[in-house]
Every structure is written in structure tokens, then in C-alpha cells.
Amino acid sequence: MPRPVRCRRIAFLPGATxxxxxxxxxQFLQEVRLSxxxxxxxxxxxxxxxxxxxxxxxxxVSRPTYQRVLESARKKVADALLNGxxxxxxxxxxxxxxxxxxxxxxxxxxxxxxxxxxxxxxxxGF
Numbered sequence: 001m002p003r004p005v006r007c008r009r010i011a012f013l014p015g016a017t018x019x020x021x022x023x024x025x026x027q028f029l030q031e032v033r034l035s036x037x038x039x040x041x042x043x044x045x046x047x048x049x050x051x052x053x054x055x056x057x058x059x060x061v062s063r064p065t066y067q068r069v070l071e072s073a074r075k076k077v078a079d080a081l082l083n084g085x086x087x088x089x090x091x092x093x094x095x096x097x098x099x100x101x102x103x104x105x106x107x108x109x110x111x112x113x114x115x116x117x118x119x120x121x122x123x124x125g126f
Contacts, residue, residue: 008037008069009060011097020086032080035092038073045070058097 013036020029037059044055056066080087 005093006061006065007095008040008093009058009097010036010040010094011058012040012043014039014089017089018086019080021084024084026086029084029086031086031088032076033091034073034076034087034089035094036089037092037094038069038076039089040094041066041070042073042077060095 020026040059041055044050044058045052048055050058052063052066052070055070056063059066059069061069077087079085
């Protein structure tokens with residue numbers, strides 16, 4: 001029996017969740033889906049400039065798991081950029097680190113900050 005999946009902890013929701021190449025109508029584009037934990041992995045490594053061990057601790061996963069999440073995210077972003085695909089950021093298996101004043105995301109969204117993965121499978125318009 002496989003080991004249960006640990007929740008990946010995220011501390012940020014992107015302000016924009018959809019990106020597409022300019023000048024190409026949406027109906028002609030293929031789409032790449034980037035999960036919220038993959039976006040968080042990129043943010044921690046490339047924006048906050050954390051090493052893998054620190055980033056893994058922040059996401060509450062092992063270093064090898066963090067490496068797999070980061071590698072998957074970078075492949076998806078590279079595919080979208082080099083092959084002219086749209087990027088949708090949504091979904092995943094995550095929990096929020098802490099809720100800031102006013103909360104995260106849209107009103108009424110269950111934000112998973114109680115120690116269980118409530119973000120699992122979340123899709124949706126922030």
C-alpha cells in the first residue's frame with residue numbers, strides 16, 4: 001500500500017492565475033496546468049532565493065519531494081514558453097501556512113489551514 005501524500009504547505013496565492021501568449025486567440029491555444037504547490041516551489045526557489053532544504057521545510061515536504069515538484073513546475077513553464085501554450089495556475093494538494101488578516105483568496109473558499117489538505121483538487125477563480 002502506498003504511503004499517504006503529505007499536504008504541501010503554501011504561503012502565497014498568485015494575483016493572476018492565467019497567462020497566455022499575446023496575439024493568439026484562446027481557442028487556438030493548448031493549456032498547461034501548474035498546481036499551486038508547483039507555483040509555490042518556483043516562488044521559493046527563484047524569487048525568495050531559498051536553497052532546496054529551506055524551501056522543502058517551508059513547504060512541509062522532504063527535499064527529494066520538493067525537487068520533484070520544482071522540476072515538474074519548471075518543465076511545465078518551459079513547455080508553455082517555448083511552445084506557445086497558455087498557463088493555468090490552480091488546483092493541487094496543499095494547505096496554507098497561516099492566514100493573513102482578511103484571509104486568502106475569494107470569500108467563502110475553504111482555505112485548509114487546520115492541518116488537513118483542504119486545498120486538494122481546488123480549481124477556481126481567484
